[in-house]
Amino acid sequence: MKFTKSFFLPVLFLLVSSLGFAQTEIDFKVEDHYNKREVVIPMRDGINLHTTIFSPKDTSREYPILMTRTPYSSRPYGKDQFRSILGPNEYLMKQGNIFVYQDVRGRWMSEGVYDNMRPFIPNKKGKQIDEASDTFDTVEWLLENVENTNGRVGLWGISYPGFYATYSLLANHPAIKAVSPQASIGDFFFDDFHHNGAYFLSYWRATALFGYEKATPSDTAWYSFPDLKTKDQYQFFLDAGPLKNLDKYYGEDNVFWQQLKEHPNYDEFWQKRGIVQHLKDIKPAVMVVGGLFDAEDLYGPFNIYETIEETGDNFNMLVMGPWSHGDWARKRERQAIGNVYFGDNISENYQKEVETLFFNHFLKGEADASVPLPEAYMFDTGLREWKSYAAWPPKEAEKKTYYLGDKQELNEQVADLSTMAQGAEEFISDPNKPVPYSEDIKMVFTPRKYMTDDQRFAARRPDVLVYETEVLEEDLTLAGEVLAKLQVATTGTAADWVVKVIDVYPPDAEDYEETQDYLSMSNYHMMVRSEVIRGRFRNSFSDPEPFEPNKKTEVNLQLQDIHHTFKKGHKLQIQVQSTWFPLIDRNPQTYVDNIFEAEEEDFKAEKHKVFHDSKIIFTVLE
Incomplete structure (x- = not known):
């Protein structure tokens, strides 16, 4: 932000719950306090969108509208059927707001044709539509047809509904005052179904x-x-x-x-399905929310916040907690991801002290820079505590380089880089025996737990390279982006490259309640961040190219931001590998134009090298 602020269907219902909509037992019945109305709202091209409106029965005052647009159904349908909770959290529900749920075009009870990540049309003419125009037309109808509104509208959503919340920033409707994209997709080639190709x-x-x-x-x-x-x-x-x-x-x-x-x-x-590139000169207040261990959408929140920050002078803040996908909208006393515990009531405190404050200030209050929220409210996943910053990454953070040296060493100091550059570690990458992404034997709809999983099983494989520091003599805080600049070679013509940042716990670390029975936190290898790049896209994501066999080649891999303190007594470790299955598909390691069309004979084991002048550039906060 540019101004100063003070600091301080069974399957369907399972899916909706997994995407973060709070399911909680509360002493509050929606039907006792809200009237429900189901309507169809006409769009400019004549298509009708099914919309459900919950209005407070208390009509003695005016309320803002809080809306979410979803492809996952605005259920339950029927005038006598009520949701158990309304809005982003129970506090906003109990305080009174007009809540609106809408099935987006082509989904569930809405008419029209669905387009997955429908492209934005900057200069629409006549009856041309996109999700921004559908949002605009919906807001217009609501303001004209819903009573007791104060004329202000806010939008929120988690995951795909978060994408529609981001999209609403492009609607340019003057009544839209506050938007919270949460776990939003930013670009479909880097979120969810693809990561760097x-x-x-x-x-x-x-x-x-x-x-x-x-x-x-x-x-x-x-x-x-x-x-x-x-x-x-x-x-x-x-x-x-x-x-x-x-x-x-x-x-x-x-x-x-x-x-x-x-x-x-x-x-x-x-390219045209990306939303990030369109987020210029945004006017509504924005609170971007995400989880530092969100396996689905980590690219989106960081890049949405950063892009808005570059060109806008609006209120724009970032909240990143120790959450997986949508955890912040759930209620649980102990917040843990997999085997790792982070603290108590973290989501509830966020809902009450941050999310509710944001919407109330911009939809009911002064709607100015006086809101007592920081620019960046970030959870340190190593120290297990919240931090407030005037910018993200913190302005005082500095870049530090670590080299993937000989003898599995991660070195900050290098005596002779030219000599070091001649040496390399090598391994055989076999696509027919790929490195698992998890030890667990399971079938999941989308993976989540692996984001903090113990990586000892991978460290002990011959096709995973390991580099680590000595035991740290003082705390080391990483606060910002991580860039891997690999120098590699392969006997093949194609390869993937995976880099993992790992916190190695000390031998005397104690178990948590959540630690799996077959594991121990003693020497636990906690994955803090990980990412992959399909090597063919090392120079361009649009124009892939093969590797030249046995030729030393640079491959740069941007990892998403970290906010983690590696505590004194721990070690910082880097793992490098070329398979990560079945998180990602198998690379044949023989270059083919389209891996979706690869034949069985294209999949071949190859020898890979990682040279010792490969480096990892961290953003370090002293």
Whole structure:
């Protein structure tokens, strides 16, 4: 921000819960305090969108409108059917607001054709539509047809609804005063189904959710998920073989599966579905929220905040907590990700002290810079405490470089870089025996727990390179981006590169309640951050190119931001590998134009090298 502020369907319902909508027992019945109204709102092209409005029964005062737009259904349908909780949290519900839920175009009870990540049209003419125009038209209708409004509108959403909340910033409606995109997708080639060009195979089952179109409004699911008849996803995908063999589960009627296969590169199809590049000169107040261990959408929150900050002079803040996807909207006493515990009542405190304050100030209060919230409210996942900053990354943070040296050493000081550059560690990468991303034997809809998982199982494999510091003599705080600048070579013509940042606990670390029975926190290798790049995209995500066999080549990999203190007595470790299965699909390591069309014979084991002048550049806060 540019001004100064003071600091201080069973499957469906499971999915909605997993995407972060709070499910909580509260001594408050919505139907006792709110009237429900279901309407269809006409868009400028004549399509009607199903919309549910909950208005306070107390009409003695005026209320702002808080709206979310969703592809996941505005259920429950029916005038006598009520949600158990309204809005982002129970505090906003109890204090009184007009809450609006809308099925987006082409989904559930709304008319029209659904377009997955519908492209934004900057200069719409006539009856041209996008999600920004649908938002504008909805707000206009609500202000004209809903009583007891104060004329201010706010939007929020988590995950895909977060994308629609981000999209609302482009509606340019003067009544929209506050928007909170939470776990929002920023660009579909870097969030969710792709990471730097690598296809996230672990999301494959979710293709059913987004790929099947419907012709008419429906209050029941028109799609189904494939029955895989196994609980072992690693073995299922390994047995399935090349990606083309998965066509038997999704046919041509699954539009999204066809799009994934037909557009393996960052071409115009994906580029125009990005929302980040359009976020210029934003006017409403914005609070971007995300989880530092969000496996689905970590790229989006950081990049949405940063992009808005570059050109806007609006209130724009960032909140990142020790959460997985949508945890901040749930209520649980102990906040943990997998085996690692971070503290008590973290989500509830955020809901009460941050989220409620934000919306109340801009929708009911002064709506100015006097709001007592910091620019960046960030949880240190090593110290397990909140920090407030005037900027993100903190202005006082500095860049420090560590080299992937000989003898598994992670070195800050290098005596002779030219000599060091000649040496390398090497390993055989076999796509037919890929490195697992988790020790757990499971079949998940989307993976989450792995973001803090113990990485000892990987460190002990010959196809994973390990580099680590000595035991730290003082705390080391990383606060910002991480850039891996690898120098590599391969005997093949294609390869993926995975970099993991790991906090190695001391031998006397005590177990948490959440620590799995077969594990111990003694010497636990906690993954703090990880990322992958498909090597063919090292120079351009639009124009892939093969590796020249045995030629030393630079591959740069940007990891998402970290806010983590590696405490005295711990060690900082880096792992480098080339398979990460079945989180991502297998790279044949033989260059083919489209890996979705690769044949079994294309998959070959190759020798990879990582040279000792490879380096990791951290953002360090002294």
